[in-house]
Amino acid sequence: MMMKKILSTLFIIIALAPSKSWAQEIKFPESFRSDPTLFKGMKLAEIPKDIQTKNGIKKNPTIIIDVAKTKGALISGGLKGVKSIYMEIWANPANKKLNYGYEVAKFASVVDLDHVKPQLKPWAYGAILTVQKYLIIVKCVGSENSDEYVDRMVSYFQQKLGAKLIQDRLKEAKVAVTENYVSNLPAPLPPAPKGTSIAIELKDLERRIATTNGLAYIRNQKSQKLGPGNYRATSTSPVYETLEFAVDQDSLLDGDFRYHYAEDYSKSPSKESKLTYDHGVLTSEIMYANGHLLIAKDYSVDVVKEGEDYLITVKTSIKKTEKGDKEVVTVFRNRKPISKITTRAGVSVIRKDFEKDYLDEFNSKGQLVRIEKPGLIEKYNSAGEVIYKEEWSVGNHTVYKNGKLIKKEIRVKDKEQYLVTEYDESGKVTSERLKGIESNPVIADPDEYEDELTEALFNYYKKKVK
Numbered sequence: 001m002m003m004k005k006i007l008s009t010l011f012i013i014i015a016l017a018p019s020k021s022w023a024q025e026i027k028f029p030e031s032f033r034s035d036p037t038l039f040k041g042m043k044l045a046e047i048p049k050d051i052q053t054k055n056g057i058k059k060n061p062t063i064i065i066d067v068a069k070t071k072g073a074l075i076s077g078g079l080k081g082v083k084s085i086y087m088e089i090w091a092n093p094a095n096k097k098l099n100y101g102y103e104v105a106k107f108a109s110v111v112d113l114d115h116v117k118p119q120l121k122p123w124a125y126g127a128i129l130t131v132q133k134y135l136i137i138v139k140c141v142g143s144e145n146s147d148e149y150v151d152r153m154v155s156y157f158q159q160k161l162g163a164k165l166i167q168d169r170l171k172e173a174k175v176a177v178t179e180n181y182v183s184n185l186p187a188p189l190p191p192a193p194k195g196t197s198i199a200i201e202l203k204d205l206e207r208r209i210a211t212t213n214g215l216a217y218i219r220n221q222k223s224q225k226l227g228p229g230n231y232r233a234t235s236t237s238p239v240y241e242t243l244e245f246a247v248d249q250d251s252l253l254d255g256d257f258r259y260h261y262a263e264d265y266s267k268s269p270s271k272e273s274k275l276t277y278d279h280g281v282l283t284s285e286i287m288y289a290n291g292h293l294l295i296a297k298d299y300s301v302d303v304v305k306e307g308e309d310y311l312i313t314v315k316t317s318i319k320k321t322e323k324g325d326k327e328v329v330t331v332f333r334n335r336k337p338i339s340k341i342t343t344r345a346g347v348s349v350i351r352k353d354f355e356k357d358y359l360d361e362f363n364s365k366g367q368l369v370r371i372e373k374p375g376l377i378e379k380y381n382s383a384g385e386v387i388y389k390e391e392w393s394v395g396n397h398t399v400y401k402n403g404k405l406i407k408k409e410i411r412v413k414d415k416e417q418y419l420v421t422e423y424d425e426s427g428k429v430t431s432e433r434l435k436g437i438e439s440n441p442v443i444a445d446p447d448e449y450e451d452e453l454t455e456a457l458f459n460y461y462k463k464k465v466k
Contacts, residue, residue, distance in 0.1 A: 026132055029063055029086035031161060032104045038156050045091035045099045049419065050433030061088040075126075075137050076105035079119065081112040082135075100140035100149045102157075107133045122167050127154050129163040136163055197232040202241055205233065208259060214457035215280035217251045225251035252280030281460055295320045303465045309333055312453065312461050335453045 044060050051057050055073040056066055064070055064085040070077030076085055082105045089101035107113040110133050120128055125146045126139035138153040140146040150169065157163040206223060209216050218226050226247050233243040240262045248254040257275045276284040285297040296319040304311045312332040319325050329341045361370040370379050379388040389400040397418075399407040404425060409418045412434070422431045453461070 026134065026161060028084070028106050028134065029104065032086050032102075032134070032136070033061070034088055034156070038152065039090040041093075042090040043093055045089040045101070047089075048434055053432050057087070061086065074103055075139070076103045076135060079105060079116045079135075081107050081116060083108055098141065098145075100138075100146075100153070102136060102138040102153055105135040105137070107135070109133055117166065120167055122169060124169055126150060127165060127169055128167040129154065129157050129165050131157070131161045131163040197230045197244070200226075200231050200233045202233045202235045202243060205243075208243065209253070209257070209275075212456075214454035215460070216253045216277060216282065217280060218245060218247055218253065219251070227251070228254075248279060250280075253277040254279055279460070281457065293319070301461055301464060303461050305465045310458075310462055310465065312458070332453055332458075335455070335458050337452070 047057055047060050051073050055071075055077075056069040057064065057073060064074075064077075064087065067077055067082045067085055070085065072078075074085060074087065076082055084106045086104040086106075087101070089099055091099040107116075113130065113133050113135055116135070117130075125141070126137060127150050129136040129138070136157055138150055138157075140149045147169070154165055158165065200220075204220050206219050206221050210219050211217075218231070220226065228247055228249050228251070230246045231244070233241075235241045240260075242260045243258070245257040246254045255277065257277050259273050259275065261271045261273070272288045274284075274286045275282060283299050285295070287294045287296075298317045300315045300317075302313040302315075304313075310333070314330050314332070316328045317325075318327070327341075327343045330337050331339045360368060360372075363369050367382060368380055368384070370377070372378075375392045377388075377390040378386050381387050386400075387402055391398050391400075396411060397407075397409040398405060404423070404427065406423055408421045408423075410421075411417075412419055417434050420431075420433050420435055421429055424430050
């Protein structure tokens with residue numbers, strides 16, 4: 001009897017004893033802080049100033065309470081029901097473009113967390129885990145060794161907290177290669193041209209298109225120009241390409257040049273380009289990817305003869321999905337540019353008389369209203385007072401209105417970026433952000449260099465005189 005009581009007591013003690021499983025209490029954010037082994041050789045990444053200002057992320061690592069403000073900077077910032085976020089971002093000193101880390105989103109309950117799970121979508125360089133009422137998003141910026149880094153973080157949280165992986169990286173769908181794979185593909189695009197074409201191997205061409213002095217031509221690996229005629233070149237698995245072109249008596253591209261590329265014609269085509277030439281001069285360019293327009297360019301030329309001079313107007317229209325439409329109209333007198341109009345997002349900037357170093361404009365009463373010279377633009381009111389001023393110096397740009405600084409762009413040392421600061425009328429900073437030099441709107445500034453027409457293009461355009 002005594003033995004039964006002892007065994008019964010031991011059973012109760014064992015049953016009530018804390019388990020070494022993942023039932024331990026998780027504290028936020030203490031339980032989610034990384035240890036030195038996870039980010040060995042790394043350093044904490046600096047938060048860009050524009051993110052600090054716009055999204056309220058001041059430190060790294062940090063706890064964020066104002067979650068909504070981080071939308072656009074953090075993935076979990078756009079999820080409903082997130083109460084707070086813990087964030088760590090680490091940088092690779094050997095590769096400035098590579099950094100990785102994680103976000104931990106805290107929900108009020110597991111039920112609230114379950115509501116957002118269907119909204120989560122996989123992407124190439126990250127994974128998502130959950131533990132209790134916490135969502136862990138591990139991510140990597142930059143594709144170099146990204147799988148290794150993501151795997152390391154996933155394993156870390158699985159072993160430390162027993163987190164469950166609910167969404168792994170998005171993998172590219174691969175088409176199974178079977179015996180009939182190639183024969184079952186649809187006909188390569190574009191369809192075979194009617195009539196006879198000269199067959200040529202793509203590998204025999206030195207370049208897809210060779211250009212010189214503004215004109216385009218085709219040549220083979222021996223740098224010999226091809227004779228006149230219609231040509232068709234193709235390649236097969238694993239990369240499917242079709243190239244059609246015609247050359248005239250001077251080996252210049254004549255008429256349509258078509259080029260298609262696809263790694264899988266069953267989703268034909270993954271990438272498609274069409275370029276149109278008029279005797280070696282590009283007149284239009286269209287590019288699609290996965291059925292979506294990436295960019296479309298059209299070039300048109302108008303030529304008028306005035307005495308011994310030729311006025312050549314070149315208009316370039318650009319449609320681009322990411323940055324919107326743009327139109328640039330440049331007028332050349334003989335080979336030199338004399339004016340340019342750039343239109344983008346409803347803004348037009350007109351440049352005139354490029355050969356002059358100093359430009360001035362007067363109103364109907366003869367009053368000076370505007371001057372422009374290299375590095376400076378000034379506008380005046382009827383009393384002769386400066387009401388607007390722009391200055392450029394050593395890559396920096398400042399804008400004044402009624403004598404007060406309203407905008408400043410300073411080149412960041414050793415970086416292809418500007419720090420842009422805007423001010424209100426009292427001189428208080430209203431916004432501060434970084435922008436890349438390449439992302440600047442293509443609007444002419446006083447120091448912009450304008451190319452002359454090449455002699456070959458000039459002679460080609462002269463033939464179109466009206």
